[in-house]
Amino acid sequence: MDLMKEELERQVAASLEAQPKLLPFIAELLADVDALGSSPGAVVNLLRSLGLPGAMILDVGCGKGAISVNVARELGWHAHGVDAFQPFIDHATQTASENGVASLCEFTCDDMRKVVRSGKSYDVVIYAAHGPLLDAVPCVDLLRMCVRAGGYIVIDDGFLRENVDSVPDGYRSYRRHAETIIQMTAHGDRLIREDVYSAEERNTIDGQTTASIRARAEVLAARHPEAAPMFLEYIQNQERECQILLDIHVPATWILQRQDRR
């Protein structure tokens, strides 16, 4: 495998708290989970408030397409979802058909780091449940390049709790609230909406997700006993991630409006 493909696979796996060797099993492990860390309902409500009939969104790292399909179904907007994991793209395409919105959705398997630099411009770009994954700090530098002047950047993620003093490896790019806002608006874009959720509320969703993954892992382990420790490690990583987020993170969704200095 070439080095770039290998690096991309590592990034995809890491974004799912997995080792690359687990990727062949990921689609089955996550078969009962539609949204991989985001809340499509919350994102749709946020977008609805913009009142942009027929808008075109770019959903980067769209996973199984939960946000794009919901946006198309609920708002009638057009969605372009990009994800580097082909099984998720296949699933998203099928879900769009099942929901009667195939004509509004396009899903492509590609590296989001390339897509955000492609020079195409959308009404809205959505960056959901990724943490600081794009290779720029802050990643809003790149996201804003995909939207037209006056277009919108939606970030579904969160910030560090105020009282946290020790942050585990892998979470160090998170900032406290004030610094997060400074980073996001560093280009003069306008923060037009912020919704903050309770970590406990988000954790309940994650707990349900972990339970369904555990059930799938047990079925897989019976079929592939040699790989059972790998499945167990994955479940433990998921539980660790839930606990870390509960301890250090406040979930939030933001809408920024791109402003261009004259």
Ligand SMILES: C[S@@+](CC[C@H](N)C(=O)[O-])C[C@H]1O[C@@H](n2cnc3c(N)ncnc32)[C@H](O)[C@@H]1O
């Ligand atoms: C935590 S999931 C979030 C998925 C989706 N936004 C959601 O909320 O359901 C992260 C996703 O990013 C994708 N991903 C990671 N690195 C990527 C890259 N460089 N290009 C495209 N997709 C990537 C993974 O395949 C995975 O589907």
